[in-house]
Amino acid sequence: MQPSVPLQNLRMQKWVASVSLVLVVLKFAAYYFTASVAILTDAMESIVNVVAGFVGAYSLFIAAQPRDRNHPYGHGKAEFLSAAVEGILIGATGIFILYEAIRKLINPVPVERVDLGIILIAITAIINYALGAVCIQKGKKNRSLALEASGRHLQTDTYSTLAVIAGLIVIYFTRIYWIDAMVAVILAGFILYTSYNIIRRSIAGIMDEADKVLQEEMIQYINGYRRENWIDLHNLRIIKYGSIFHIDAHLTVPWYFNVREAHEEIDIFSNIIKEAYGASVELFVHSDGCVEGVQCPICLKKDCPVRKQPFEKKVAWTLDNVLNNKKHYS
Numbered sequence: 001m002q003p004s005v006p007l008q009n010l011r012m013q014k015w016v017a018s019v020s021l022v023l024v025v026l027k028f029a030a031y032y033f034t035a036s037v038a039i040l041t042d043a044m045e046s047i048v049n050v051v052a053g054f055v056g057a058y059s060l061f062i063a064a065q066p067r068d069r070n071h072p073y074g075h076g077k078a079e080f081l082s083a084a085v086e087g088i089l090i091g092a093t094g095i096f097i098l099y100e101a102i103r104k105l106i107n108p109v110p111v112e113r114v115d116l117g118i119i120l121i122a123i124t125a126i127i128n129y130a131l132g133a134v135c136i137q138k139g140k141k142n143r144s145l146a147l148e149a150s151g152r153h154l155q156t157d158t159y160s161t162l163a164v165i166a167g168l169i170v171i172y173f174t175r176i177y178w179i180d181a182m183v184a185v186i187l188a189g190f191i192l193y194t195s196y197n198i199i200r201r202s203i204a205g206i207m208d209e210a211d212k213v214l215q216e217e218m219i220q221y222i223n224g225y226r227r228e229n230w231i232d233l234h235n236l237r238i239i240k241y242g243s244i245f246h247i248d249a250h251l252t253v254p255w256y257f258n259v260r261e262a263h264e265e266i267d268i269f270s271n272i273i274k275e276a277y278g279a280s281v282e283l284f285v286h287s288d289g290c291v292e293g294v295q296c297p298i299c300l301k302k303d304c305p306v307r308k309q310p311f312e313k314k315v316a317w318t319l320d321n322v323l324n325n326k327k328h329y330s
Contacts, residue, residue, distance in 0.1 A: 083205070084203065093191060164183060222317065228301045249269075251266060296311070
């Protein structure tokens with residue numbers, strides 16, 4: 001039996017934490033042999049990978065816990081807190097690296113055993129990139145911000161490692177040692193930019209900021225399966241708790257439908273969304289009866305027995321009109 005989505009995320013995060021621990025040892029070994037501030041930059045970022053990996057694993061453990069009386073929507077918000085902590089750690093590391101790089105830029109020091117340093121950190125780059133790609137893929141599939149943040153951090157680490165390798169290759173042939181510190185300054189700026197993006201996304205999740213890309217995608221998908229009994233859709237809201245989506249919407253059906261008929265339409269509506277977004281979706285769909293006579297001009301139902309006005313035009317559901325808490329009449 002396949003484990004639940006939260007448990008899959010937790011297992012992946014444990015792998016990230018374990019592998020990151022091995023890689024940080026390799027990078028500090030490379031720094032020990034070379035005394036390169038650029039390699040030190042890479043090693044310091046890897047320390048953050050380790051800490052963030054364990055923080056992420058703990059947050060995913062919390063997120064995997066079942067809902068309870070105190071947390072009726074589950075514990076998925078822990079993932080956003082984890083991502084925020086990771087972003088802050090990355091930012092603090094970037095500031096430290098920037099300080100060290102500027103200090104070494106003013107007073108350059110020789111870089112020793114450059115060839116060995118290149119080999120060691122090249123190994124870490126390959127492993128980091130592969131693991132990061134798996135994390136991002138799994139995070140997108142399971143809609144886990146914590147996993148995506150870890151994956152992007154690992155790949156950011158890979159790009160910075162490639163920059164370090166490029167700088168070391170130049171130093172190997174030219175013996176111009178200030179290049180080492182200059183590479184570290186550039187990487188520090190890149191790390192600080194990454195920190196800002198991660199913190200920005202985590203705060204957006206904590207504050208339940210609307211994901212317009214997801215909303216647009218979902219509305220277009222619903223439009224493709226629209227039924228004639230679905231006269232109107234409005235007050236659509238999507239809240240993300242970890243890997244769980246909570247979706248609220250008001251679906252307008254013919255006013256003369258009985259309770260069973262209205263719920264059949266709601267079930268069809270819900271199943272269509274779950275087919276696209278998986279079992280991690282929770283829907284709370286309220287059925288409204290159409291306004292007799294008033295909404296006839298936009299009603300697609302061909303065999304309506306109580307139609308009072310002819311059909312005039314189909315109202316396309318869009319991001320602008322579906323999010324509003326009011327029915328459409330024209």
